[in-house]
Amino acid sequence: MGKHNSYDFLIVGLGFAGIVMAEQLAKAGKKVLAIEARGHFGGNSHDRFDESGILIHQYGPHIFHTNSQRVWEYLSQFTDWLPYEHRVLAQVAGRQITLPVNLNTLYQLFPAAQAQAYERKLTETVGLARSISIIELRGNSDADLRKLADDLYEKIYLNYSYKQWGLPPAELDPQVVGRVPIRVDRDDRYFRDAFQGRPNLGYTKMFERMLAHQNIEVVLNQDYKAMLSRLAYKKLVFTGPIDEYFNYKYGRLPYRSLRFEFSPLDREWYQGSAVINYPGNELFTRITEFKHLTGQQNPRTTILHEYPTGYIHGQNSPCYPIPKKENSKLYLKYKNEADKLKDVIFIGRLAEYRYYNMDEVVERALQASAKLIR
Ligand SMILES: Cc1cc2nc3c(=O)[nH]c(=O)nc-3n(C[C@H](O)[C@H](O)[C@H](O)COP(=O)(O)OP(=O)(O)OC[C@H]3O[C@@H](n4cnc5c(N)ncnc54)[C@H](O)[C@@H]3O)c2cc1C
Incomplete structure (x- = not known):
């Protein structure tokens, strides 16, 4: 200086x-x-590079x-x-589904005939290649679509919002609960932006x-x-x-804060995707495996569990x-x-x-x- x-x-x-x-x-x-x-x-x-490189x-x-x-x-x-295009999975009811919810997700969650019926209704009501927020879908005039929305809300949104924010969704700005849309297409990429990398x-x-x-x-x-x-x-x-x-x-x-728990592992890979969300009863919200994000080749790997927590000034960071x-x-x-x-x-x-x-x-x-x- x-x-x-x-x-x-x-x-x-x-x-x-x-x-x-x-x-x-x-x-x-x-x-x-x-x-x-x-x-x-x-x-x-x-x-930064961690102790495993x-x-x-x-x-x-x-x-x-x-x-x-x-x-x-x-x-x-x-x-x-x-080049990198982000894809996210969620662990729901014992299987991994695609997030944000799109037409593929319906077939991962429901029996084929039911998924087909939902696909038809979504395509007719919302329109192919369009998207809708979970809040809007829950207020739809069609009883089947409301049932679909309630089911998705329970399985994917409710507990995740609660964990992430420490508040029941009803107490949050509805924009936040509905931030991740339901998409009426089969494009599994998390982001649709023109420039990604x-x-x-x-x-x-x-x-x-x-x-x-x-x-x-x-x-x-x-x-x-x-x-x-x-x-x-x-x-x-x-x-x-x-x-x-x-x-x-x-x-x-x-603010809401996060506790980051990094685990260096003595194996080449831990999971099949960069980020897997956990909207269930686990205390963490997601697991990240960095090598999927960075493209790094290494016989070892490091994963991260994120635990949302309250923000306490001087003890953790405002996230x-x-x-x-x-x-x-x-x-x-x-x-x-x-x-x-x-x-x-x-x-x-x-x-x-x-x-x-x-x-x-x-x-x-x-x-x-x-x-x-x-
Ligand atoms: C968990 C998480 C995941 C995210 N993922 C993505 C993502 O995938 N894609 C994306 O586009 N964005 C993502 N973001 C958002 C991204 O982190 C922000 O857009 C970015 O950090 C904003 O930069 P900033 O400079 O405003 O703030 P910050 O990055 O927070 O920088 C502010 C800096 O100011 C310093 N500072 C504060 N007070 C003082 C002080 N008194 N004296 C000196 N220095 C001080 C802090 O130490 C800090 O380094 C994510 C955010 C979080 C929390």
Whole structure:
């Protein structure tokens, strides 16, 4: 620290939001100091090799997909991509079914004649190649489709939502329960985006290249507040939790957290797919086997069980904002304060209290940095 006496920008947090901001501002000739509380950059998208030499995603599986050509081309300056299309299975009633539910799933769950009848009804009512949310399907005027929806809801959605959020679905924003649609087609890919892939050398290598600019100085293992009095800068880009910035003056924004349990195994493969969801009574929600995601060849493998838990400040990390009306209201109080600060830019999933996919954060940061450079 201290290569430059003063900086044009101080960036707090080096996840996707902070890294894209740093890269763009530095390229435009601005001097940037970036401070990250953790011992690594990349935020929740960080990956690393574990003790068995397996490339793991430290904060759960991160699959890159986007419909934005601009985002894809931007990141492609820093990485090549290997083709990857994500497929997810769920362990239900002793067998593995395709997720999100599509016409194939019906034949995995029901006897052929019943599946055929459901297929006909879905095709007639919803339309081939269309999709419908479980909430909408449960309210359908057709009694058979309502029965199908109730069955799927019980088997796939109910307990999973409860485990994931710690709340019965009725208490959640219906948008969340219905986020994963039912698709009237046979395309088993989890994402349909135009651009999908895995960074050929992993996310961390890509981030390294993005940060390798003479105008960027990085400090790790450092909470920004402890350094503020020693720094001179013109503007602050804050990607940490917005309630923390304002010293929690309106109270804490609630989050759901995850406990990650990694298991290195002395065998080549554990399961047939990158991610298998468990919507039953198990305490974990899903098991990931990283080699399926990364394409790595190795005689050993590493798997990850994810256990959703409550978020306790200082003990674990805030993972998902809890989508309830009262939480959005609390966030708006902070946003109102944030809007008054002309020299502080709040950006990213923690600063905007919003679940963003990686590509959405990149897009947001490209827009925000362009505005600052102008
Ligand atoms: C389990 C899980 C799975 C996901 N899977 C996918 C996926 O498959 N595909 C996808 O597109 N997206 C996925 N996401 C979303 C993805 O993680 C986010 O889009 C991305 O992390 C957002 O980047 P960010 O920079 O806003 O936040 P973050 O990555 O959280 O980065 C914020 C950084 O700020 C740092 N920080 C916070 N406070 C301070 C402070 N006071 N001082 C210094 N530093 C601080 C934090 O340590 C952190 O490194 C997933 C998220 C989770 C939780």
